[in-house]
Amino acid sequence: MDRLTVVCFGGTYALALGSELLRFVPGLRGRWWGWLTAVLIGLGLLVQTAYLANRGREVGSLPVTTSFESLLAMGWVLAAIALYLVVRAEPGRPSVAGAAVLGLAVAVLTVAGLWAPRTSARADWSNVLTFWGAAHGIFLVLGAVSTCLGFVFGVMYLVQAGRLKRKEGVWRGVKLPSLEQSERWHRAAITVAFPFLTAGVLIGLGLVVATQRAGQAALRWTDPKVVSTVALWLVFAGLLHARYRADWRGRRVMLLTVVAFVFMAFAMGVVGLVLPTGHGGLAVLGGVREGSEAVVGPGEAAP
Amino acid sequence: MRLLALGVDHRSAPTGLREALAMEGERQREALGSLRGVAVGCECVILSTCNRVELYVAADEGVVLPEVEELGRWLAEFHGVDAGVLAGHLVAHHDEAVVGHLFRVAASLESLVLGEGQILGQVRDAYRVAVECGACGPIWHGVFQRALRVGKLVREQTGLGAGRLSVASVAVELARDVFDRFDDKTVLVIGVGKMGELALRHLKALGPGRVLVTNRGFERAMESAERHGGEAVPFERLDEALGEADLVVSTTASDEPVVGWERYSRLQRTVRRGRLALILDLAVPRDFDPRVGDLDQVLLYNVDDLRGQVERNARQRRSQVDPAMELVEREVAAAIVELRHQRQAGVLLRQLGDYGDAIAERELERFLAACPDLTEAQRRAAERLVHRLKNQFLHHPRQAVRTAAEGDGVRLGGQPHPLLAAVRHLFGLGEPEGRPGHPG
Structure with a gap:
């Protein structure tokens, strides 16, 4: 049933993406195409908002308690940003940024629908732990969304810079944002992403300690999820540092952002899917996998 | 219904003559008033740009369209130009060809610079002025509104x-691809020759925060800076200026490169701290070592890079002529069908009116003859009654005919709407006179 619902709004976003991509064909640049994209995204958002609200009502908290819900929330924010970018685009022109962000939203929802675990290990948590678990999820979702935006703007910068360096004309009248604008948006996205990620990771580490002390099932410090998330934070710290260094402007920072994005996809996605982890699903991806052995038992000290 | 477009353009007339015929603002309104004195009862629009001056005149049924010679004489007299000289440059389009010509003009397919964007605004202004002066009627309303739509469609879809x-303009476009805003940017122009002056004029349109001008001869740099509201910088302080500038335009006549790779590389690393820079080296031979790029x-x-871009753009525009022409021709066909329907509906509406009037007059006469003792007030009341009855009786048929005229003419392949034939049959009206397949 969940999968069917995700197909409903994910499919609507995919249709919107198709409609926006068709606008790159010169003969299909009428203004109403843009509105069609916006209406489709709006429709998808409406259905998804209703679904998330209902889910939140059922679990009695914000719907970020499982990987599945966290990914849905992330897709929802990305779709809303895509809608803003499409509506704000120059009339009669497709929105490159809007299409890219919408593409990411569709990708995130696809992952959610197909692979994300629907269960969480927090059933036995106290109210306080549940609250901090939700905060951990929200901060990581927001950090991940900002990272996705930084990645999109970074790639747009690299494409535009490459075109200008090669002295090529505008491709079929498709205008990318200026280098300065992409750089400014990128800086904003990365600057916003870092504190969210930091807060999310710190709360996550706090939860590990708290659950260990409470004698509940907790993660080991060597759990792939913990290690990769801390490493991701270090990569971001390096990226933010590079972002404000005079000799690390432009192309190099954008390339580093692409690396950071790939790292995030690995830490928050691939680790949860392919490596055994005892993470309970409050992160963006991962969650308790049936038969997982990585959980520290009650009373057992974490290394 | 007859249509005529008469005038000169960049192909038919030299610049001097076009300048002599050009009219703007009040002069255009005055010309419209005067033209309507010659083309009595006609709908008139005057399109005047730097590359064309054209009169668009339309005459509905029962109105005489002036001859081309008569309008040519008026145009010459109004502008004090020799009529004989003007006649040799005038180009006329008649009836359906007028629609095609106007649509191509609005789509910028007839422009000196293919695809330029100003013409659509100029056609819109010409139409607006004609409407404000009351010189536009149902014929030009339909045709000009569709022409504006076509112009927009061509720009959007090709x-x-x-x-x-x-x-x-390529250089300015390039600057916009690199920078988002210019009020916090510094522009440096190296060399104030003819090219430098031209560059300064164009770059000012971007509204840069600071403009620095440097030249080997400091006097000339000061003069140029003063003219363009910039700051003159001694040539010896070029490194300092390069360190500050985000956009550099170099146009010196130096035989040797003015800025080498090592010099700029050092500046970029130290003073500029890796900030984004756009350098337009317009000098021949080049002022900047190519490795700087x-x-x-x-x-x-x-x-050469900029010229290459211009050539690519021109090729791109030329490649879009065929799709644009296809679009225009489709719209012309639709517009002509609409005009025919409009005309057929107009004729039928007149026939209906005449038919109703004839019956009303006849019956009123009979009634008045049968009642000779009626007072003047009673006679008037009877007249009003008969005319009110006639109008109410014909209201719905008239409405239906008007709606049919605005319907999908293309779908009917230019054939009269079946409703028109039905109304004609129901009211026993004869076929109108006129040539089939002709808007007028």
């Missing part, structure tokens, strides 16, 4: 208007 076609965060374009 790449005819894409890309700039002059080195200066390989530096990170530095974009270097020389005059």
Whole structure:
């Protein structure tokens, strides 16, 4: 049933993406195409908002308690940003940024629908732990969304810079944002992403300690999820540092952002899917996998 | 219904003559008033741009369209131009050809610079002025509104208007691809020759925060800086200026490169701290070592790069002529069908009116003859009654005919709407006179 619902709004976003991509064909640049994209995204958002609200009502908290819900929330924010970018685009022109962000939203929802675990290990948590678990999820979702935006703007910068360096004309009248604008948006996205990620990771580490002390099932410090998330934070710290260094402007920072994005996809996605982890699903991806052995038992000290 | 477009354009007349015929603002309104004195009862629009001056005149049924010679004489007299000279440059389009011509003009397919964007606004202004002066009627309302739509469609659906076609505008476009805003940017112009002056004029349109001008002869730099509201910088302090500038335009006549790779590389690393820079090296031979363009965060374009871009844009526009023409022809066909329907509906509406009037008059006469003792007030009341009855009786048929005229003419392949034939049959009206397949 969940999968069917995700197909409903994910499919609507995919249709919107198709409609926006068709606008790159010169003969299909009428203004109403843009509105069609916006209406489709709006429709998808409406259905998804209703679904998330209902889910939140059922679990009695914000719907970020499982990987599945966290990914849905992330897709929802990305779709809303895509809608803003499409509506704000120059009339009669497709929105490159809007299409890219919408593409990411569709990708995130696809992952959610197909692979994300629907269960969480927090059933036995106290109210306080549940609250901090939700905060951990929200901060990581927001950090991940900002990272996705930084990645999109970074790639747009690299494409535009490459075109200008090669002295090529505008491709079929498709205008990318200026280098300065992409750089400014990128800086904003990365600057916003870092504190969210930091807060999310710190709360996550706090939860590990708290659950260990409470004698509940907790993660080991060597759990792939913990290690990769801390490493991701270090990569971001390096990226933010590079972002404000005079000799690390432009192309190099954008390339580093692409690396950071790939790292995030690995830490928050691939680790949860392919490596055994005892993470309970409050992160963006991962969650308790049936038969997982990585959980520290009650009373057992974490290394 | 007859249509005529008469005038001169960049192909038929030299610049001097076009300048003599050009009219703007009040002069255009005055000309419209005067033209309506010659083309009595006609709908008139005057399109006047730097590349064309054209009169669009339409005459509905029962109105005489002036001859081409008569309108040519008026145009010559109004502008004090020799009529004989003007006659040799005038180009006329008649009836359906007028629609095609106007649509091509609005789509910028007839412009000197193919695909230029100004013409659509100029057609819109010409139409607006004619409407304000009361010189426009149902014929031009339909045709001009569709022409504006076609112009917009062509720009939106083809790449005819894409890309700039002059080195200066390509340079400005390039600057916009690199920078988002210019009020916090510094522009440096090296060399104040003819090219430097031209560059300064174009760059000012971007509204840069600071403009620095440097030249080997400091006097000339000061003069130029004063003219363009910039700051003159001694040539010896070029490094300092390069360190500050985000956009550099270099146009010196130096035989040797003015800025080498090592010099700029050092500046970019130290003073500029890796900030983004766009350098337009318009000098021949080049002022900047080409390797400067390989530096990170530095974009270097020389005059050949810019010309290459202009040529690519021109090729791109030329490749869009066929799709644009196809679109225009489709719209012309639709407009002509609409005009025919409009005309057929107009004729039928007149026939209906005449038919109703004839019956009303006849019956009123009979009634008055049968009642000779009626007072004047009673006679008037009877007249009003008969006319009210006639109008109410014909209200719905008239409405239906008007709606049919605005319907989908293309779907009917230019054939009269079946409703028109039905109304004609129901009211026993004869076929109208006129040539089939002709808007007038």
